[in-house]
Amino acid sequence: MPVISVPSVIAPLIEPVEGAEIVTWNVDTEPSRDDIEMVVVPPFNSPYITRLAELPRLRAVILSTAGYEHAVRFLPPDVRLANAVGVHDSATAEMALTLVLAAQRDLPTFVRAQDEGRWVPMEKRRSLADQRVLVVGYGGIGRALAARLLACETSVTAVASRARTGDEHVEVVHAVSELPTLLPEHDIVVLAVPLSEATRGMIGARELALLPDDALLVNVGRGPLVDTDALIAECATGRLRAGLDVTDPEPLPEGHPLWSTPGVLISPHVAGGTNAFPPRQARYVTTQIEHYLRTGEPVHVVATGEE
């Protein structure tokens, strides 16, 4: 019976799977068994991934993060690596919606007024309802966000690297090359794309200039998607606003002008990693275990260890 190790944070949530023996291991100590075939690596434990070499019967490694590049070089020969798919979508889309709503409904103003004990009259009358939202990056996070936005009575336009037909939320997915014609037609833009050479700096001075006055840019992808100086320039004049869960540089150093730019709301890279993670990772791991028992391989394989 294959032995499969899972992190302690999700072990209590894994239903027993017939035909597999589940053991708890966080990868940060000596393995209690040398016959583990599949390892589920906990989030934030990448420094310990060298221990995988201690498992002679290892066949598969399942990460708890979407990113996997850091793990490839530690893979023993022929071992399959799968990343985490979908387990952070809910939390990240939720944080994007939180930043959008907080910015639209002027929440930072109310927090500051509360600290001063002042009941301030409302100045802005912005709503999220009726706004035209451009979701840039239409993977799991983008789809989870689209569902939330549509329930908030917005219109949603989706953008991905290539154009394709849509889904239950959008009729079509536009290509990123269409951004110049799409940006002027949207009140809110949310970036939910990974960082790559293709996406680095995708929102610079030229793209920001295409946005209508008072538009809101929200970034839950990676900081370098946006030209920070260009964003500061547009927000400092009051023309644009921003909600940023990620920044460039990150962490944002003390005294950086972004901290105090008007209309900029910053959360310190907290989109993922909520209590929504363990149950979703547990469901994903159960799928992985069942697939492994059936085929001898994990699903969502992103790399294989080389000799």
Place this chain on the structure above:
Amino acid sequence: MPVISVPSVIAPLIEPVEGAEIVTWNVDTEPSRDDIEMVVVPPFNSPYITRLAELPRLRAVILSTAGYEHAVRFLPPDVRLANAVGVHDSATAEMALTLVLAAQRDLPTFVRAQDEGRWVPMEKRRSLADQRVLVVGYGGIGRALAARLLACETSVTAVASRARTGDEHVEVVHAVSELPTLLPEHDIVVLAVPLSEATRGMIGARELALLPDDALLVNVGRGPLVDTDALIAECATGRLRAGLDVTDPEPLPEGHPLWSTPGVLISPHVAGGTNAFPPRQARYVTTQIEHYLRTGEPVHVVATGEE
């Protein structure tokens, strides 16, 4: 052809209706016509409602607020009064969701850290996803909120004055008398009920004590639904949290302890009145005009002027 007056804020949004003459009047000046049959009163113009007596052909008055008691005594004999139905649901549900998300995702902490230019590590891992939300008050606001919450992967339980069958969002609507058994089973409670002698103080020390640790109470109804002192006591110990768009007293005076109670987030009664209002009120008024032309009466009549 019946002459119908509408406020300037919605006049540009009203499509021409065959068989009616639409004029613009904000009720705060002398009427330009004495043959107006139906008046749409703008929000916040209730002080001027005495002018209705100057219209000899008046048959119907349409308010822009859900509340209507203030207008009844100014109705000329036999004139029908309709309140605004549904036009503020979207904005109010949106603000409830904003308070819920801001509280769950710790947004006030990030606003304060930003003001200090500090990148703080995340302490709480709360999500909205997976939370059990009790929506107390299941009229238009409650339903609009349920739609938003379900898209955020929560479970939703609805409560109204009397039990009834549910809708597309919930299987059943529970009676308010079931609150004592429902409160312990929910992580988040949102109050969206009007104030009446039946609802005043509906959440007191006893009800708060029934909530699980770390539960969040959000109030977008009216302040006196909640016993303020009891709420302060539960939040001061860190056991409960609150997001309040309405307070008792209101406006909350300088120096009131609620301002600085830990875990309490206050917005100054801003749930309604966003830019989402004019298009919704315009649609509602169009419905009213068409109904009036067909039947000689408005819909949603809540009072009739007495001799």
